[in-house]
Amino acid sequence: MTIAVKCIELCKTYRQGDTDIKALDHLSIDVETGGFVCLSSPSGGGKTTLLNAIGGLDKPDSGEVWVSGQRIDQLGKAALADLRLREIGFVFQAYNLIPVLSARENVEFVMQVQGVSTDERRQKSQAILEEVGLKGLEDRRPAQMSGGQQQRVAVARAVVSRPALVLADEPTANLDSKTSDALMDLFSELNERHQTTFIIATHDRRVMAHVPRLIKMLDGRIVDDIAQTPV
Amino acid sequence: MRTFRILFMLAWRNLWRNHRRTLIMLAAIGVGIWAMIFMTALTQGMVNEMIKDGISALPGEVQVHNPAYLDDPNINNLIATPDSELEKKFTGAGLVQWATRIKVPAVITSERESRGVTLLGIDPQRELGMTFIDLDNIDGRFLEDAADNAVVIGRKLATTLETEVGKRIVLMSQDPDNEIADRGFRVVGLFGASQESFEETYVFAGKETLQKLLKIGDHVTEVVVSGGDYRNVEPVFEKVSALVDEDLQVSRWTDLDSYLGTMLKVMDGFVLVWVIVIFLALSFGLVNTLVMAVFERVREIGLMLALGMRPSSILGQIVIESMLLLFLGMFIGNVLAWLTIIPLQGGIDISIVAEGMEMMGASSVLVPQLRLQDVILANCVVLVLGFLASLSPAWRASRYEPIEAITKAN
Incomplete structure (x- = not known):
């Protein structure tokens, strides 16, 4: 089994007023290719900081981050942008979509920046929108869709160009339980079908129950790494 | 992209x-x-x-003079090349418009007043379109040819001299021997101009008539050339410079009127x-x-x-x-x-x-x-x-x- 993500001795400290907060405290982790991992912790436990470090959105104070065999914590802005464009799909808690683009255009956005041809983009975006159950809503703008529909568009955008890794930060935070379950089923299906590695940061126990590997964090450290049978 | x-x-x-x-x-x-x-x-x-x-008062965007004329515009500073020879050189040179002129200081006297003026000896056929005079806005008539024995003066000058069309005036200048050259002329026309100063300053007479009066034979004081575009004067300047003798001074309008x-x-x-x-x-x-x-x-x-x-x-x-x-x-x-x-x-x-x-x-x-x-x-x-x-x-x-x-x- 190859390693999709490797973090070695990551440290990250934020200053809040006069207090230093250790968001990551000598944290090390490996996630294999095709892994489906959930990071859970109380608020401030460091899961979002870890996700941002893995996604090249934030730099650790020390330690190493490797994604798809490439060390990324020393890369410049443009190189990190290229890495995110080619290797990583993001799903954020909220505000996932570009409001002036339709659902289809949002899904095609990453591919368009990648330089994928119009026909291929159209074909792939149509297929993925159907897969996430948004057939017929392709031309709606985010403001014309519900929270769940928007989140599904964001998921479609994150996976449509087949990235090696999908990072999702509290993807179900704004969704009701039924929509949350549907979204997790979709993640599981994409994970199994395309061997995409998923790392999901969440508080949501229903999400935690969906994954085969649950990593519990506290004060920037891993306190438990559990292999489990998904519900 | x-x-x-x-x-x-x-x-x-x-x-x-x-x-x-x-x-x-x-x-x-x-x-x-x-x-x-x-x-x-x-x-x-x-x-x-x-x-x-x-430029219409100059007139022309390019002028040719005796080098001494611009500092001292008197009748002794004539262009050495005869008028007839200038005619031959300029005709067919591809210039939009050109004319030879006599331009000297003079005194005009009516039966009541005298004034210092600039006396212009012109060929009216060549001047068409170059002068500041609106030929449709003339009381009386304009000069008919270079040998016309009459004069045309400005309306403002006529008022100052208390004269009018049909009356006679006397023009007085100097000939090359520094002798007084004068004679009576009949006023046949009064011109209007956009600026009153033009009406007060300029008096038009036939070129050949003035050549006889001033005893300068077949000579003139200037050649005036218009290219039609005052902003693009260089091609005309170069063409005229190539046409005339080296001892003559060719000037652009910007040199002649540095204020403009x-x-x-x-x-x-x-x-x-x-x-x-x-x-x-x-x-x-x-x-x-x-x-x-x-x-x-x-x-x-x-x-x-x-x-x-x-x-x-x-x-x-x-x-x-x-x-x-x-x-x-x-x-x-x-x-x-x-x-x-x-x-x-x-x-x-x-x-x-x-x-x-x-x-x-x-x-x-x-x-x-x-x-x-x-x-x-x-x-x-x-x-x-x-x-x-x-x-x-x-x-x-x-x-x-x-x-x-x-x-x-x-």
Whole structure:
């Protein structure tokens, strides 16, 4: 089994007023290719900081981050942008979509920046929108869709160009339980079908129950790494 | 290029997210461009009138003289080449218009008054279209040929001399032997001019008649040449320089009337300053609009950076947005300018301030002059400076850290 993500001795400290907060405290982790991992912790436990470090959105104070065999914590802005464009799909808690683009255009956005041809983009975006159950809503703008529909568009955008890794930060935070379950089923299906590695940061126990590997964090450290049978 | 389409689409749609702000900014740019072009057209129209009037008094954009004549315009400083030889050289040289003249100081005397004047001996056929005299606005008649024995004087001079058409006056000057040369002439016409000073100063007589009176044989004091475009005088200057003997002085109108030449340069500079000043006022609105547009979209910009858009593409998106705004504003401004200037091509009557204008050498009717290079200048200034003004907010947007930008929203 190859390693999709490797973090070695990551440290990250934020200053809040006069207090230093250790968001990551000598944290090390490996996630294999095709892994489906959930990071859970109380608020401030460091899961979002870890996700941002893995996604090249934030730099650790020390330690190493490797994604798809490439060390990324020393890369410049443009190189990190290229890495995110080619290797990583993001799903954020909220505000996932570009409001002036339709659902289809949002899904095609990453591919368009990648330089994928119009026909291929159209074909792939149509297929993925159907897969996430948004057939017929392709031309709606985010403001014309519900929270769940928007989140599904964001998921479609994150996976449509087949990235090696999908990072999702509290993807179900704004969704009701039924929509949350549907979204997790979709993640599981994409994970199994395309061997995409998923790392999901969440508080949501229903999400935690969906994954085969649950990593519990506290004060920037891993306190438990559990292999489990998904519900 | 691969991302240009998406950047253009994002820029265009973002432009219309806040319709009201965009429309206000478009109106500001449109009115600004209109003001630049319209005021420039008025200024150029005024300058054009002043220079054309000035050149029509010379007349011609290029003149040939004896080198000593310009410092001492007396009858001894004639062009050595005979008039008939000059005629041969200039005929068929491809010049738009030219004439040989005698121009000397003289005294005109009526039965009541005397005045110092500039006496012009001309061939009326050659002078058509070159002189400042409007031949349709003459009391009596103009000279018929170079051998005409009559004179035409200005209306203002006639009033001063208390004379009129049909009456006789005496013209007195000097011949090359410094003897008084004088004779009586009948006034056959009174001319009007855009400037009263022309009516007071110039007296027209037949060239051959003056050659006899001044005993200068077949000689003249100057050759005047018009190329039709006072701004592009160099080709005519070079052609005339090649035609005449080296011992003659060939002068451009800017050399002959340095005041007019300087004024043309000053006005060209003024137009540029005017255009830049208006733009500076506009730029505050433009930069403010872009800064607001960026500030409102911090989260989106962060999201796009997080999804893999390069900082340079974010910069490009904001610059494209600014350029779209400028191009639309420029289109509106240019159309407005065209719509307001074209109907005024008949001229704007500014006679209420004509006396003041006349002192500056301009006429009382102002014809706005829409010149392509002025339109290009105004548009280029707006485009180039607008581009530079948009760089600051665009640069700021491109430097956001994606996670900070997204977090700022949350």
